[in-house]
Amino acid sequence: MLLLSITISAQRPDRKADIWFFGDGVPLQFRGGQNPAVISGNNMTSRSSSSIISDKNGNLVMYSNGQKVWNNLGAVIEGADNLVPSNDPKYPGLIIPIPENKGQYYVLAVDDSQGSSSPNVISFPIYISKIDMQANGGLGKLVEQSLPLWPETSFGMTTVKHCNNVDYWLIIHKGDTNGFLVYLIDKDGIHKDEVSEYKLGTTFVGSSQGLQQEILSSEDGSVLAITKPIEPEGGFLETFAFDNSSGEITQKLATIRNLGQIKGMAISPDGKLVYISRFIGRTPSSFDTDAFQDNYEVRQFKTTEDPAYDKTIFTDGFVGKNGNTPMIESGSFGNLKLGPDAKIYMAHKDTTKLSVIHLPNEEGINCNFEEYGLDLGNRKSGTQLPATISPDYKAVDAKLVFQGEKGVCRPILKVEADGFSDAQTTYAWYIGDSLLNVQKKETLKTVGPGNYSAIIKDACHEIKTNVQIITTGGDVPPPRKDTLITSCAFVELERFRVNGQNLKWYNDEALTTLISQENDFDIPLDYNVPQTHSFYLTQTQNGCESEAAKITFQVIDNTPIEFVDSLLKECFTGNNGIKPELVYDFPGELVWYKDGQLFSNEDSPLIFTYGNYTVKRADNRCEAEDSILIEDGCLKLFLPTAFSPNGDGLNEEFKIFGKGFFEIDFELIDRNNQILKEIDNAIFDSDEMTLWDGTIDKEPAPSGLYFYVLKIRNQVDKTVPEEIRTGNITLTR
Numbered sequence: 001m002l003l004l005s006i007t008i009s010a011q012r013p014d015r016k017a018d019i020w021f022f023g024d025g026v027p028l029q030f031r032g033g034q035n036p037a038v039i040s041g042n043n044m045t046s047r048s049s050s051s052i053i054s055d056k057n058g059n060l061v062m063y064s065n066g067q068k069v070w071n072n073l074g075a076v077i078e079g080a081d082n083l084v085p086s087n088d089p090k091y092p093g094l095i096i097p098i099p100e101n102k103g104q105y106y107v108l109a110v111d112d113s114q115g116s117s118s119p120n121v122i123s124f125p126i127y128i129s130k131i132d133m134q135a136n137g138g139l140g141k142l143v144e145q146s147l148p149l150w151p152e153t154s155f156g157m158t159t160v161k162h163c164n165n166v167d168y169w170l171i172i173h174k175g176d177t178n179g180f181l182v183y184l185i186d187k188d189g190i191h192k193d194e195v196s197e198y199k200l201g202t203t204f205v206g207s208s209q210g211l212q213q214e215i216l217s218s219e220d221g222s223v224l225a226i227t228k229p230i231e232p233e234g235g236f237l238e239t240f241a242f243d244n245s246s247g248e249i250t251q252k253l254a255t256i257r258n259l260g261q262i263k264g265m266a267i268s269p270d271g272k273l274v275y276i277s278r279f280i281g282r283t284p285s286s287f288d289t290d291a292f293q294d295n296y297e298v299r300q301f302k303t304t305e306d307p308a309y310d311k312t313i314f315t316d317g318f319v320g321k322n323g324n325t326p327m328i329e330s331g332s333f334g335n336l337k338l339g340p341d342a343k344i345y346m347a348h349k350d351t352t353k354l355s356v357i358h359l360p361n362e363e364g365i366n367c368n369f370e371e372y373g374l375d376l377g378n379r380k381s382g383t384q385l386p387a388t389i390s391p392d393y394k395a396v397d398a399k400l401v402f403q404g405e406k407g408v409c410r411p412i413l414k415v416e417a418d419g420f421s422d423a424q425t426t427y428a429w430y431i432g433d434s435l436l437n438v439q440k441k442e443t444l445k446t447v448g449p450g451n452y453s454a455i456i457k458d459a460c461h462e463i464k465t466n467v468q469i470i471t472t473g474g475d476v477p478p479p480r481k482d483t484l485i486t487s488c489a490f491v492e493l494e495r496f497r498v499n500g501q502n503l504k505w506y507n508d509e510a511l512t513t514l515i516s517q518e519n520d521f522d523i524p525l526d527y528n529v530p531q532t533h534s535f536y537l538t539q540t541q542n543g544c545e546s547e548a549a550k551i552t553f554q555v556i557d558n559t560p561i562e563f564v565d566s567l568l569k570e571c572f573t574g575n576n577g578i579k580p581e582l583v584y585d586f587p588g589e590l591v592w593y594k595d596g597q598l599f600s601n602e603d604s605p606l607i608f609t610y611g612n613y614t615v616k617r618a619d620n621r622c623e624a625e626d627s628i629l630i631e632d633g634c635l636k637l638f639l640p641t642a643f644s645p646n647g648d649g650l651n652e653e654f655k656i657f658g659k660g661f662f663e664i665d666f667e668l669i670d671r672n673n674q675i676l677k678e679i680d681n682a683i684f685d686s687d688e689m690t691l692w693d694g695t696i697d698k699e700p701a702p703s704g705l706y707f708y709v710l711k712i713r714n715q716v717d718k719t720v721p722e723e724i725r726t727g728n729i730t731l732t733r
Contacts, residue, residue, distance in 0.1 A: 013395065015058035016097075017340050017388035022050045023347070023381040033058070033340040038377045041074055048088070051387040053095040053105065061133060062140065063386070066093050066109040069131060071140045077131060079142030084111035084127050091124070091155045091212060092387035099166050100187035103134035108170075109146070110155040122204050122213065123152040123175040128190065149192070150174070150181060154204050156215035156226060159389045162186075163221065163245040163421065163460035168389070171215060171242075171249075173226065178203040180224075182247045198249040201238045206231025211261060212335070217242065217390050218271030219338070223303050224249065225274050227262045234258035237265065237276060239303045245421070245459035253304050263296070263383065264335035267303065268360040269342045273367075274301050275313070275357065277333040277346055285319050293317040296333040298346065298357075298369065311364045313357070314371065334383030340391070345374065347381045354381060394419045398456045400465040403443055409472055409544035415442045415454050415465060424458040446470045478549035479503060479539040485551070488622035489530050489558035496521040496551070502540040509536055511548060523553055530557040557587050561615055561624040569633030569661040569685070570610070571716050577606040580613065580628050589618035633716040635660040635723075642730040645694030654692040654729055656710075661685045665711040668692055671704070683715070694731055703733050 019039075020028040027042035044050065044065050052063035060072040066089030069080035093109035107129045114125055130144035152175035160169040167186040174181055174197070182196045204213070211229040218224075221244035229235045239253040261279035268274070277298050285291040296318070300311040318331045334347035344357040356373030359366065396419035403414040415427055429436040431450035438444060446452060449472065454465045479500030487493055497520050505516040515524065515535070525533060532555075536548035562583040570578055592599040593614045599605065607613065610632050616625040637658035643651045656664075666679035668691075676696055682689070691708070694701055707728050714720040 014056050014392035015340065016054050016056065017052075017391065018058035019052060019054050019060050020386045020388075021052050021063045022384060022386045023376075024379050026376050026379040026381060028376070029058075030340045031058075036339065036341065036374060038375075038379065041072075044068075044070060048090040048382060048384050049092045049110070050384065051093045051095050051107075053097065053389065056392075062095060062105065062107075062131070064093060064095060064107055064109070065089065066091070069107055069129075069140075069142075071133070073139070075139065077140040077142060078136050080107070080129065080131060080140070083107065083129055083146045084109045084113075086111050086113040092384060093126075094157055094159060094170075094387055094389060096159060096168055096170065096185060096389055098130075098185065098187070098189055099168070101189075103132055104143075105131050105133065106185070106190060107131055107146075108149065108157060110153075110157075112155070122154045124155045125149075125151045126153050126155065126157065126172060130189075149190075152176075154213045154228075156213045158215040158217050158224070160217045160221045160224075160242060160244050160247075161390050161393060162247075163393075163458070165393050165395075165460070169242075169244065169247045171217070171224065173204065173213070173215060176204050180249055182249070184247060196247060200249065201226070201240065201252050202228070202233060202236055202255065204228055204232075211263065212384070214265050216265060216267055218267045218303070219269055219391055220271050220393070221390065223253070223267065223271045225265060225267055225303065227259075227265050227276065229262040230260065235260045235262055235278075237262070237274065237301065239274065245424070254302070254306050256301055256307050256310070259299075263333050264337075264346065264385075266336035266338045266344045266357075266360070268344070269338065270361045272303055273360065273363070274303050275299070275336055275344060275360065276301075277336055279333070280315075283317075291319050293319050294332055298333070298336075300364065300367065313365065313367060314355075314369045316371065332383075334381070335385045337385040345385060347383055347385050348372075349383050350380050352376045352378060352380055396420055396461045396463055398454070398463050398465045400452065400454060400468045402468070407472070410446050410448075411470065411472075413444045413446060413452055413454075413468055415456060417442070417456050420456060420461060421458040426457050428455045428457075430454065448475060472543065476539065476541045476544045476546035478546045479537055480549050480551075482550040483552065484554060486554045486556055486621050487527065489555050490528055491558070493523045493525060493527045493553070493555075496523055496553075498537065500537075500539040504538045504540070504545070506536040506538070506548065509534075509548070509550075511536060511538070525553060525555060527555055529555065531555050556619065556622050558622045558624070559584050559586050559588075561586060561590075561617070561626045563615075563626050563628045566628055568628060568630045569716055570630055571632070571634035571660070571714075572608055572610070573634070575608075577608040578630075579604050579606055580630075582615075582626075586617075591616050591618050632659060633661045635662055635712065635714060637712070637725075639710070639725070639727060640729070641727070642732060643694065644732045645700070646733045653690045653694070655688050655690050656684070657688045658684070659687065661715045663713040663715055664689075666691050667709040669707040669709070671706075676701070676706070685715075692729075700733070701731060703731050705730055 018030045021042040025042045027039045028036050029039045030036045049066040053061050062071050069077045071077050090112050091110040096106045098104040109127050111125050125148045127146045128149040129146040131140055132143045133140040135141035154173040154175055157172045170183040172181050178199050178201050180198045184191045213228050215226045224240040224242050227237050237256040241250045263277040266275045280295045280297050283293050285293045297315040298313040300313050302309045330350040332349045336346050338344050344360045346355040353372035354374040356370045358368040398417040403412040427440045429438055429444050430453050449470055451467050451469055453467045456463055479498050507513040507515050534550050534552040537551050538546045538548050564581045590603050594611045610630050612629050614627040639656050643654045645652050662684050664682050668677040705728050710725040712723040
């Protein structure tokens, strides 16, 4: 029969799920992993549970409804006619090939006739049987009786192919808990005594009203998804991260709640999206007052996000006559399943068609949902599609290619790997048989001529690439070592000379801005501005450009150091000190010396003693210094009591003697209280000063006793109050 043709994704690397038997004896085959067509040969009728497996070439091996197992000729396999006590199991099992044991398979089935009778407990045993298809003349035979694998489960189960692409992980859910059981199935069979348990996610409690509770895995084995209809959380979907090398469920990824009556689930081929079909409610029919309408929808979520992402893909309603009794009407939505052709199919109760999601990796309505897109001929589907095992992974491959041009100096090689775990992949690079000490990443800039190859490894695989022969290259040394060159601001920069071949000066580390190709480099910097700038210098030999040398030019601040005063007269008493003032604010660090000895590393120290102070730059690459003399400026005065202006050269004048820096006013008074002489605002800053030469109006004054008033004002610290001294002086001739 002819089917709708739409461009599809790449098919699975194996064809163990090429044939589906389900429903009212529906036989469906995906020829070559594509183009599904109805065939013949299904002797099983199962409106609910079914499982099936083909060989690697897509040839049917066996199928089961959970109670019986049929071979590829449609005959019940010897001994496999009563695997579980239930006459018509409602929940699908699995058929799993035993690795490296030709013709031997495990058949798992759920016995829904046993378990807890409580509506709030989900508890059914899973049985496991072993069939040898090479026995009984190739017709198959039950060789290990059906026994409980685990007595209390929520009846969901799935497989994940081990990352070695040979063995399998079997994952089931433990009844009314949040526990997952993970079994390894390898050439020695199922490791029942080495089961691992992981407790995470939401605990299963409450009734599911007979609806299927599913566990599925993504095709790359990295994601698990599980559904629990009705209760708890109003019915939920959860996703988890899975490590297919260790069998560990590492973390919960997302929880989507309040999904109610979940009918089916499927994960997109790329593992990023998950679809559910569900019943969303019953409403009165708009066409018949005695009827009702059951409404359904298909929703799309992301496997790694909580409900922030939620797309409704399709909705429909189905009319029934009995409005008082819950019924599932013909056409109502059922199970979802990803096919070997990378499309998702949805079952409809009692219909001869399946709906199709043609592009399930696309988000929203771009996934291209087609209602009733696949015709089953005159056979009707139930609500379930068959359970199949997880597919093989694409065979790992790795090849060495050129990234960019091949003929350039030191071309870049890149490993193009397929089928490796990105998070665990490592790369080892070789020239011939010699391991290169380079970063273990997927690209390599070649280091010279030679035969290059790489070994790629992850947790399960190791493969060597092809060889690429490099005839060019070789290490070209930079024209000089990384260099720092300093100069002082306001000093013109000298041309910088470098010896080398075919030099290139770049203005950036990425070597994109070429600014000179000269051996004599005129430095393009403003030497009046303090700054640091790096240029990158390469040389080219035999067509190969070297690594870049980093040439850094640093223009250092050259602000002069100059004191406002070169001499200060100060009077230090008690704890008072001074900080000499500089003409310019100096941006760098300073060092102070006193009388040639280190005094302080502070920029502006407090000075309490007299002496010659010199301040210099701490950074001596640009010399700058200045000195200041701080002298004793304290007021120290001596006034004599007599003088003799008689021409003998001794004590000819009335003087004051002392040290300091001050201003004075002087009055000379005779016995009649007449002012004979006045001096106003005279500055004393030396060792002595003449107050009176012994004359009055240029005539010699008579011998005798005279009086004086002396006012003294401190010029170092003008906050000191004026001092007044009075006394007498005797003039003798």
